[in-house]
Amino acid sequence: MAKPRTLFDKIWENHVVRTEDDGTALIYIDLHLTHEVTSPQAFAGLRAAGRKLRRPDRTIAVADHNVPTTDRSKGIEDPESKLQVETLESNVKEFGVPYIPVDDIRQGIVHIIGPEQGLTQPGMTVVCGDSHTSTHGAFGALAFGIGTSEVEHVFATQSLVQKPAKNMRITVKGTPPEGTTAKDLILAIIGKIGTAGGTGHVIEYAGDAIKNLSMEGRMTVCNMSIEAGARAGLIAPDETTFEYLKGKPYSPKAGQWEQAVSYWSSLPSDDGATYDKEVELDATKIEPYVTWGTSPQDALPISAMVPKPEEFDDEGRQAGVARSLEYMGLTGGMPITDIKVDTVFIGSCTNGRLEDFRAAAAIAKGHKVAAGVRALAVPGSGLVKEAAEAEGLDKILTEAGFEWREPGCSMCLAMNADKLRPGERSASTSNRNFEGRQGPGGRTHLVSPAMAAAAAIKGHLADVREFLK
Amino acid sequence: MDKFQTFTGIAAPMPAQNIDTDKVIPARFLKTIERKGLGKHLFNDMRYNSDGSENEDFILNKAAYRGAEVLVVGNNFGCGSSREHAPWALNDYGVKCLIGTDFADIFFNNSFKNGMLLIKLPKEVIDELMGDAKLGANARLTVNLEDQTITRPNGEVVKFDVDPFKKHCLLNGLDDIGLTMANKSEIDGFEGKDDGSRPWMPKIQLTD
Numbered sequence: 001m002a003k004p005r006t007l008f009d010k011i012w013e014n015h016v017v018r019t020e021d022d023g024t025a026l027i028y029i030d031l032h033l034t035h036e037v038t039s040p041q042a043f044a045g046l047r048a049a050g051r052k053l054r055r056p057d058r059t060i061a062v063a064d065h066n067v068p069t070t071d072r073s074k075g076i077e078d079p080e081s082k083l084q085v086e087t088l089e090s091n092v093k094e095f096g097v098p099y100i101p102v103d104d105i106r107q108g109i110v111h112i113i114g115p116e117q118g119l120t121q122p123g124m125t126v127v128c129g130d131s132h133t134s135t136h137g138a139f140g141a142l143a144f145g146i147g148t149s150e151v152e153h154v155f156a157t158q159s160l161v162q163k164p165a166k167n168m169r170i171t172v173k174g175t176p177p178e179g180t181t182a183k184d185l186i187l188a189i190i191g192k193i194g195t196a197g198g199t200g201h202v203i204e205y206a207g208d209a210i211k212n213l214s215m216e217g218r219m220t221v222c223n224m225s226i227e228a229g230a231r232a233g234l235i236a237p238d239e240t241t242f243e244y245l246k247g248k249p250y251s252p253k254a255g256q257w258e259q260a261v262s263y264w265s266s267l268p269s270d271d272g273a274t275y276d277k278e279v280e281l282d283a284t285k286i287e288p289y290v291t292w293g294t295s296p297q298d299a300l301p302i303s304a305m306v307p308k309p310e311e312f313d314d315e316g317r318q319a320g321v322a323r324s325l326e327y328m329g330l331t332g333g334m335p336i337t338d339i340k341v342d343t344v345f346i347g348s349c350t351n352g353r354l355e356d357f358r359a360a361a362a363i364a365k366g367h368k369v370a371a372g373v374r375a376l377a378v379p380g381s382g383l384v385k386e387a388a389e390a391e392g393l394d395k396i397l398t399e400a401g402f403e404w405r406e407p408g409c410s411m412c413l414a415m416n417a418d419k420l421r422p423g424e425r426s427a428s429t430s431n432r433n434f435e436g437r438q439g440p441g442g443r444t445h446l447v448s449p450a451m452a453a454a455a456a457i458k459g460h461l462a463d464v465r466e467f468l469k
Numbered sequence: 470m471d472k473f474q475t476f477t478g479i480a481a482p483m484p485a486q487n488i489d490t491d492k493v494i495p496a497r498f499l500k501t502i503e504r505k506g507l508g509k510h511l512f513n514d515m516r517y518n519s520d521g522s523e524n525e526d527f528i529l530n531k532a533a534y535r536g537a538e539v540l541v542v543g544n545n546f547g548c549g550s551s552r553e554h555a556p557w558a559l560n561d562y563g564v565k566c567l568i569g570t571d572f573a574d575i576f577f578n579n580s581f582k583n584g585m586l587l588i589k590l591p592k593e594v595i596d597e598l599m600g601d602a603k604l605g606a607n608a609r610l611t612v613n614l615e616d617q618t619i620t621r622p623n624g625e626v627v628k629f630d631v632d633p634f635k636k637h638c639l640l641n642g643l644d645d646i647g648l649t650m651a652n653k654s655e656i657d658g659f660e661g662k663d664d665g666s667r668p669w670m671p672k673i674q675l676t677d
């Protein structure tokens with residue numbers, strides 16, 4: 001009998017073009033997403049070498065990082081941002097790449113539009129010059145971020161030179177308590193295994209807590225796999241996946257749908273497949289989470305205290321914690337709920353989808369954003385924005401005092417005008433709380449959309465469960 | 470890409486763990502459309518004060534370490550984003566080699582593609598090299614990729630492992646794309662087969 005294989009093993013083997021003696025393989029790439037920040041040097045490389053784009057029909061480009069989230073009719077003010085977007089526009093023309101223009105309703109964050117258009121499908125290999133490409137793993141696609149040299153490599157050859165990753169499985173059992181979301185699950189996971197916990201591995205998320213997530217929740221979980229150091233995250237495709245894909249613009253059409261579903265159904269890991277690393281979590285014990293430091297692994301339940309450096313064993317870690325606390329302007333031992341925020345950001349490829357705005361609106365409804373707090377709601381795409389508006393979510397949020405913006409990456413990494421000023425503190429639904437990530441000197445606390453809305457209303461980090469009583 | 474040659478250079482110690490790509494090159498410097506010129510922003514927020522003056526305490530601002538070509542780094546250096554701007558900034562500054570216990574995956578690969586050598590060694594060895602790097606102007610290491618050795622200031626030789634393919638590419642200054650293009654017929658073959666077995670795969674064509 002053939003050796004039982006994991007989902008990763010199957011996708012990998014289905015894409016090997018050739019293998020070298022040392023195990024290095026040339027793997028075929030099914031879908032290449034590209035944006036304005038990591039592509040200019042790759043296009044320049046193609047041009048310099050006189051090479052063409054091999055598969056324009058498997059490539060799609062969109063500008064997301066630099067676009068303004070306020071009135072777009074005025075164009076982009078910052079000359080460097082403007083140049084990057086214009087460079088993308090001229091490159092896609094020159095090389096014949098399908099492009100979603102900034103004023104198109106389908107424009108949005110690259111990791112939101114792939115799934116939304118039905119481009120991301122189970123069993124595919126998906127790459128993008130962006131580490132959060134791991135998002136697409138929610139569909140059971142092997143999806144990972146690449147550097148610009150590799151972007152150029154995929155442009156020219158539709159393939160990549162890779163070593164197979166190791167298999168890791170994280171099983172989350174049980175039903176998470178009320179008020180706990182996909183974001184809290186992944187923060188709890190990273191808090192447990194650390195930012196290097198997944199290095200060299202592809203993480204397959206399993207267990208009923210994962211299985212019961214919607215596609216949007218699954219994307220939130222897979223999105224942050226890179227924050228655990230993993231090459232990619234994966235969730236086995238199932239009915240939830242197929243249901244989501246049905247009828248999307250690029251999903252298989254009638255006649256081919258059955259054939260596709262039967263192929264997709266063959267992908268989940270075989271019984272008895274083995275993993276190089278296994279981790280288990282009990283979902284019933286997970287609470288709403290929040291980060292206190294400058295690494296996503298600095299995550300704790302909202303009911304906890306900010307840790308003191310001496311609570312850690314390792315000397316290097318103690319120094320790191322002391323540095324984080326200083327940067328964050330926090331004192332070890334203080335309750336996390338005492339941390340005041342002046343900015344709230346709901347959006348990004350982690351939490352910028354329809355369900356996220358539903359969750360935020362459910363908490364914000366009938367309340368007002370606390371005095372002195374700036375609260376931004378930035379949909380992940382034009383289609384998310386449109387759908388949210390159709391449900392009246394924009395009204396609920398703006399009545400509460402949120403700003404309802406145009407789609408883009410926005411304050412997730414502060415390449416456009418949406419930034420924290422030095423010393424400002426945010427509750428943010430994005431994925432990175434690194435020093436300066438949301439603007440030089442800015443301080444970031446990562447939370448779920450519901451927790452972000454709770455913080456906006458209270459003016460400090462708050463337990464969303466108080467709103468559910 | 471330039472060929473990687475044996476060199477003797479100053480090694481700077483950067484023992485902090487988890488130095489992420491945002492620390493290597495903050496996001497606001499990613500707006501360039503060139504590969505060059507990022508060296509002046511390498512480690513920007515650690516290297517400069519908010520008024521733009523140099524932070525005297527930062528290692529690369531100390532007289533002994535200006536022009537360091539080797540960094541001995543803490544675990545998980547390069548975690549965070551896939552941006553190749555991080556290796557470009559290091560490269561542009563003049564760093565040729567990083568030595569640490571482990572590196573973030575994407576950063577590791579990106580660095581080799583830009584002609585830099587990243588060496589993984591066990592913690593005990595890193596501790597010793599970190600000690601060497603702390604010797605200031607005497608912190609000179611010789612890195613020989615051909616023999617896979619690092620020669621310490623005291624003359625002791627440390628062996629290291631490196632992926633044979635990566636070594637070959639670095640030593641010969643080879644561009645991956647050219648190598649893959651030589652296998653074009655196999656890629657053609659894969660596509661031909663795949664069109665038959667997964668006929669539903671999207672063919673992207675955007676119409677307004």
Ligand code: SF4
Pocket residue numbers: 064065109110111130132348349350408409412413430431
């Ligand atoms: S939303 Fe943030 S993490 Fe996602 S692609 Fe944009 S910048 Fe990157």
